[in-house]
Amino acid sequence: MANPALAGELRTAVMQAARRIRNQRGEVGLSDPQYTVLVWLTKKGSLTPGQLAELERIQPPSMTRTVNGLAELGLVAKDEHPTDGRQVVVSLTESGRAEVRETRRRRDAWLTKHIAAMTPDERATLASAVELLRRIAAS
Amino acid sequence: MANPALAGELRTAVMQAARRIRNQRGEVGLSDPQYTVLVWLTKKGSLTPGQLAELERIQPPSMTRTVNGLAELGLVAKDEHPTDGRQVVVSLTESGRAEVRETRRRRDAWLTKHIAAMTPDERATLASAVELLRRIAAS
DNA sequence: TATTGTTATACTCTATAACTATA
DNA sequence: TATAGTTATAGAGTATAACAATA
Numbered sequence: 487m488a489n490p491a492l493a494g495e496l497r498t499a500v501m502q503a504a505r506r507i508r509n510q511r512g513e514v515g516l517s518d519p520q521y522t523v524l525v526w527l528t529k530k531g532s533l534t535p536g537q538l539a540e541l542e543r544i545q546p547p548s549m550t551r552t553v554n555g556l557a558e559l560g561l562v563a564k565d566e567h568p569t570d571g572r573q574v575v576v577s578l579t580e581s582g583r584a585e586v587r588e589t590r591r592r593r594d595a596w597l598t599k600h601i602a603a604m605t606p607d608e609r610a611t612l613a614s615a616v617e618l619l620r621r622i623a624a625s
Numbered sequence: 626m627a628n629p630a631l632a633g634e635l636r637t638a639v640m641q642a643a644r645r646i647r648n649q650r651g652e653v654g655l656s657d658p659q660y661t662v663l664v665w666l667t668k669k670g671s672l673t674p675g676q677l678a679e680l681e682r683i684q685p686p687s688m689t690r691t692v693n694g695l696a697e698l699g700l701v702a703k704d705e706h707p708t709d710g711r712q713v714v715v716s717l718t719e720s721g722r723a724e725v726r727e728t729r730r731r732r733d734a735w736l737t738k739h740i741a742a743m744t745p746d747e748r749a750t751l752a753s754a755v756e757l758l759r760r761i762a763a764s
Numbered sequence: 765t766a767t768t769g770t771t772a773t774a775c776t777c778t779a780t781a782a783c784t785a786t787a
Numbered sequence: 788t789a790t791a792g793t794t795a796t797a798g799a800g801t802a803t804a805a806c807a808a809t810a
Binding site: 517518519544545547548551552555570571572573 | 776781
Binding site for chain 2: 500503508525594598601614616
């Protein structure tokens with residue numbers, strides 16, 4: 487490889503950028519785990535707590551907690567599974583959908599400013615890097 | 626901007642990649658905050674708890690906790706400041722330096738595999754993106 | 765008085781172990 | 788018996804408020 491230090495540099499840069507973006511959450515927004523669950527539900531529709539736990543690679547009891555918090559806020563609904571009485575179906579409420587739109591707008595706004603200040607070449611680099619980061623994350 | 630969705634896509638990709646990298650920590654390694662403090666000390670030499678808290682953008686009591694944990698593990702030393710009795714000087718022990726080398730090797734190994742499987746163009750893209758992510762993180 | 769660091773306390777997210785209900 | 792989810796409990800990381808020591 488041309489640059490043997492690239493892995494370390496990439497790791498550091500990604501971790502620092504992630505922390506910076508996370509800190510941009512703002513005053514009263516949802517926590518990161520809460521927001522992430524809403525995004526999964528937006529993408530995939532209804533999911534069980536078990537499926538959500540697997541997607542987030544956390545243990546089921548942790549997801550129970552997160553989902554209960556969202557349910558108390560009225561952002562998700564917990565319903566019985568139609569055929570399997572053991573399962574619970576979690577889905578977004580209308581209020582939850584609105585929260586996703588609002589949070590996304592707020593979190594993106596800060597990044598959008600930075601990106602707008604970049605050159606077209608730099609934006610192209612980031613767009614390409616998005617694909618590569620996704621590949622790394624999905625592996 | 627050519628791609629108005631870029632901010633959202635970049636945010637998601639960075640957050641997912643960061644979580645994936647963090648999960649790669651392995652069985653018995655240091656926690657993320659602990660390791661990050663060791664890396665700062667490696668880069669900057671001795672630092673006070675206050676300086677470390679500012680670098681990590683956390684509150685001083687939280688850093689006290691992290692530093693104390695590292696001190697109990699024998700990875701850092703806490704010494705009196707030579708001229709200002711209020712301050713504490715935190716520095717790496719030899720054991721701490723070894724821990725940084727070992728942890729870095731372990732954490733980078735996984736990423737290195739992925740990067741090695743990429744094309745030269747893709748590696749060049751990531752190298753350029755590192756610069757841009759650093760700029761975002763530092764802002 | 766202002767600054768540096770710590771202690772006390774609490775909240776969030778995570779985990780493991782044990783339990784309930786259903787398949 | 789096995790599976791889905793929850794409850795009980797604990798540990799790590801963070802925060803704010805109050806305090807001690809020093810400048």
